[in-house]
Amino acid sequence: xxxxxxxxxxxxxxxxxxxxxxxxxxxxxxxxxxxxxxxxxxxxxxxxxxxxxxxxxxxxxxxxxxxxxxxxxxxxxxxxxxxxxxxxxxxxxxxxxxxxxxxxxxxxxxxxxxxxxxxxxxxxxxxxxxxxxxxxxxxxxxxxxxxxxxxxxxxxxxxxxxxxxxxxxxxxxxxxxxxxxxxxxxxxxxxxxxxxxxxxxxxxxxxxxxxxxxxxxxxxxxxxxxxxxxxxxxxxxxxxxxxxxxxxxxxxxxxxxxxxxxxxxxxxxxxxxxxxxxxxxxxxxxxxxxxxxxxxxxxxxxxxxxxxxxxxxxxxxxxxxx
Amino acid sequence: xxxxxxxxxxxxxxxxxxxxxxxxxxxxxxxxxxxxxxxxxxxxxxxxxxxxxxxxxxxxxxxxxxxxxxxxxxxxxxxxxxxxxxxxxxxxxxxxxxxxxxxxxxxxxxxxxxxxxxxxxxxxxxxxxxxxxxxxxxxxxxxxxxxxxxxxxxxxxxxxxxxxxxxxxxxxxxxxxxxxxxxxxxxxxxxxxxxxxxxxxxxxxxxxxxxxxxxxxxxxxxxxxxxxxxxxxxxxxxxxxxxxxxxxxxxxxxxxxxxxxxxxxxxxxxxxxxxxxxxxxxxxxxxxxxxxxxxxxxxxxxxxxxxxxxxxxxxxxxxxxx
Numbered sequence: 001x002x003x004x005x006x007x008x009x010x011x012x013x014x015x016x017x018x019x020x021x022x023x024x025x026x027x028x029x030x031x032x033x034x035x036x037x038x039x040x041x042x043x044x045x046x047x048x049x050x051x052x053x054x055x056x057x058x059x060x061x062x063x064x065x066x067x068x069x070x071x072x073x074x075x076x077x078x079x080x081x082x083x084x085x086x087x088x089x090x091x092x093x094x095x096x097x098x099x100x101x102x103x104x105x106x107x108x109x110x111x112x113x114x115x116x117x118x119x120x121x122x123x124x125x126x127x128x129x130x131x132x133x134x135x136x137x138x139x140x141x142x143x144x145x146x147x148x149x150x151x152x153x154x155x156x157x158x159x160x161x162x163x164x165x166x167x168x169x170x171x172x173x174x175x176x177x178x179x180x181x182x183x184x185x186x187x188x189x190x191x192x193x194x195x196x197x198x199x200x201x202x203x204x205x206x207x208x209x210x211x212x213x214x215x216x217x218x219x220x221x222x223x224x225x226x227x228x229x230x231x232x233x234x235x236x237x238x239x240x241x242x243x244x245x246x247x248x249x250x251x252x253x254x255x256x257x258x259x260x261x262x263x264x265x266x267x268x269x270x271x272x273x274x275x276x277x278x279x280x281x282x283x284x285x286x287x288x289x290x291x292x293x294x295x296x297x298x299x300x301x302x303x304x305x306x307x308x309x310x311x312x313x314x315x316x317x318x319x320x321x322x
Numbered sequence: 323x324x325x326x327x328x329x330x331x332x333x334x335x336x337x338x339x340x341x342x343x344x345x346x347x348x349x350x351x352x353x354x355x356x357x358x359x360x361x362x363x364x365x366x367x368x369x370x371x372x373x374x375x376x377x378x379x380x381x382x383x384x385x386x387x388x389x390x391x392x393x394x395x396x397x398x399x400x401x402x403x404x405x406x407x408x409x410x411x412x413x414x415x416x417x418x419x420x421x422x423x424x425x426x427x428x429x430x431x432x433x434x435x436x437x438x439x440x441x442x443x444x445x446x447x448x449x450x451x452x453x454x455x456x457x458x459x460x461x462x463x464x465x466x467x468x469x470x471x472x473x474x475x476x477x478x479x480x481x482x483x484x485x486x487x488x489x490x491x492x493x494x495x496x497x498x499x500x501x502x503x504x505x506x507x508x509x510x511x512x513x514x515x516x517x518x519x520x521x522x523x524x525x526x527x528x529x530x531x532x533x534x535x536x537x538x539x540x541x542x543x544x545x546x547x548x549x550x551x552x553x554x555x556x557x558x559x560x561x562x563x564x565x566x567x568x569x570x571x572x573x574x575x576x577x578x579x580x581x582x583x584x585x586x587x588x589x590x591x592x593x594x595x596x597x598x599x600x601x602x603x604x605x606x607x608x609x610x611x612x613x614x615x616x617x618x619x620x621x622x623x624x625x626x627x628x629x630x631x632x633x634x635x636x637x638x639x640x641x642x643x644x
Contacts, residue, residue, distance in 0.1 A: 163583075165475075165581065172577060173497075261481070291507070
C-alpha cells in the first residue's frame with residue numbers, strides 16, 4: 001500500500017455499529033488523540049445521524065487539528081462498499097436501502113470520506129498497527145454476533161469486482177446444514193461460529209445432556225460467555241460445544257487457506273474469549289483438512305488491538321491510502 | 323500488471339504436463355511464431371529432460387529470434403512455485419522431490435526463467451489474450467483429469483504467502499464425502515468435478531440404474547466423454563451424473579465468489595465439453611448458495627483460447643512482467 005506522507009495531518013476514523021458509532025482522531029502513527037461515541041439508533045434518517053455525528057465530533061476537530069489539518073474521514077460500516085462509498089442494504093442498521101454515506105459525510109464535514117465494511121477496516125488496522133504488521137497475506141476473521149472477514153493478499157485488501165469480497169461468514173461449511181436466522185442459507189459458517197451460532201449449539205446440546213451445567217441457566221442466559229464459564233468448570237457438554245464450533249471453523253479455515261495461502265489467520269471478537277476450548281479444535285480441524293503442502297505453516301493469531309480501537313484505527317488507515 | 327516494452331523481443335513459453343511438454347516462441351502480442359512438444363516421460367533426471375528440451379528448442383530460437391532477442395522463459399508446471407522457481411513434489415511428474423526448475427533452465431538457456439503452476443499460467447493467458455481480457459478480478463477453474471485454479475484479484479495472480487495459493491480443487495465441498503484417490507482427503511471438489519471424479523460418479527450411478535445406456539459400455543470406457551454421449555441421447559442417468567457434478571461445482575463456486583467476488587469465473591478443460599448438461603446445474607447451485615448481494619452478477623465464461631495454446635501463452639506472459 002502506498003501512503004501519503006502528511007505527518008501533521010489527522011484522520012477521523014469512524015466505526016458504525018448496529019447500536020453505537022465510535023470515532024477517533026488518529027495521527028498517521030496510529031495514535032488516537034481523542035475518541036468518543038454516539039448511538040447509531042434514534043435518528044430518523046441517515047442525514048439526521050450525520051448531523052448528530054457532526055455536532056458531537058466538530059468540537060474535537062477544532063480542538064485537536066482544525067479544519068486545515070483534517071486529512072479526511074475513513075469509515076467502517078456493515079455492508080460498506082469501498083468502490084461506491086455506499087452502505088448497501090445493511091440488515092443491522094436502522095436506515096433502509098442504499099445509503100450514500102461517503103458523499104453525505106464529505107458534504108457535511110468538507111473533506112473526502114472513504115467507506116469500507118467493518119471487517120475490512122479491522123484488517124487494515126491490524127496490518128498497519130496490530131498483529132499483522134508487515135504481513136502481505138493474511139485473513140482476518142471477526143467472531144462476534146456475526147462472522148465477518150477481511151482478506152489481504154499481495155498487501156492489498158481484496159475488495160473484488162464490486163467491493164463485496166470477503167463474506168466468509170456466509171460460505172457454506174455444511175451443505176443442507178443449520179438454517180441461518182437472517183439469510184435463510186443452510187449450513188453457513190456464521191450459523192455455527194458466531195456468538196449467535198454458539199448459543200444455538202449450546203441450547204441444543206444441553207437439551208441432549210440433562211446433566212450438563214448449562215442446564216443451570218435460564219434459556220436467555222445461554223451464550224458464548226456462559227458456555228465458557230461451564231467449560232472452565234469442566235462441563236463436558238460445554239467443552240463439546242466449543243469443539244464442535246472449532247470443527248466447523250477449522251474446516252472452513254482450511255478451505256480459506258487453500259484459496260489464498262495466507263501467512264496467518266487473525267481472530268478477533270468476543271467469541272475468542274473462549275480461548276483454547278475453541279482454538280485447539282479449530283487448529284486441529286484446519287490442519288486435518290489441508291493438503292500436506294499447507295500444513296503447519298499458517299499461524300493462528302489473536303488480535304493485538306483493543307477491540308474498541310481496532311475499527312477506528314483501521315478506518316483511519318483509509319485516509320492515508322493514496 | 324506492469325509490462326516491459328520490448329517489441330522485438332520473443333518469450334519462450336513452456337507448459338510442462340504429466341505426459342508431454344509443449345513450448346512456443348511468443349511475441350508480446352501473444353502471437354505464437356512456432357511451437358512444438360517433447361515427451362515429459364523417458365528422461366531419467368530433470369537435467370536430462372532439460373537437455374532434451376534445449377536440443378529440441380534451440381534451433382527454433384536461432385531461426386526466429388537468436389539469443390539476443392530471447393527475452394526470457396516462462397514455464398507452467400504442476401506445483402510450480404512462482405516465488406522459489408521450484409517444482410515441489412509434483413505427484414504427476416516423473417522426478418521426485420524438490421526440482422530447481424527455474425535455476426536449471428536459466429543455466430542451460432542463458433536467460434531468466436520464471437515458473438508458476440499450470441493453472442496460474444492458464445489464467446495469465448486468458449487475462450492477457452483470452453476471455454478475461456481487461457478483467458481485474460476473476461477465477462479460472464480448469465476441469466481436466468484434476469481440478470486446478472488460478473485466481474486474479476486487483477489485476478494480480480494470488481500466489482499467497484508461500485506461492486501455493488489457488489488450490490481450489492482441494493477445498494472440501496462435502497465434509498466426510500468421497501475419498502480422494504491420491505490425497506486421501508474426504509469430499510474435495512476434485513473428487514467430484516474432475517474427469518476422474520465424473521467417471522467415478524458415472525460408474526456408481528450406472529450400477530444403481532440397470533436401464534441406463536451407460537451400461538452399454540465396458541467399465542474402462544466410462545468417462546466424461548461417454549457419459550456426455552449418453553446424455554445427448556437423453557439417458558436420464560447420464561444427465562443426472564452431470565447434474566450432480568454441477569451441484570458440487572456450483573456449491574463450491576458460490577463459496578469462491580463470497581471469498582473474492584470475481585467479475586467472472588472462467589471454465590477450461592476437457593470436462594466443459596459436456597456443455598449445458600454441466601453448466602446449467604452449476605449456475606443454478608452457485609446462485610442458490612450465494613448471498614443476495616452476489617446473485618446474478620458473476621459471469622460463467624468458457625475459455626477462448628485453444629486448449630493447446632493457453633498454457634504456452636500464459637507462461638510467456640511471465641516473461642513480460644516487470
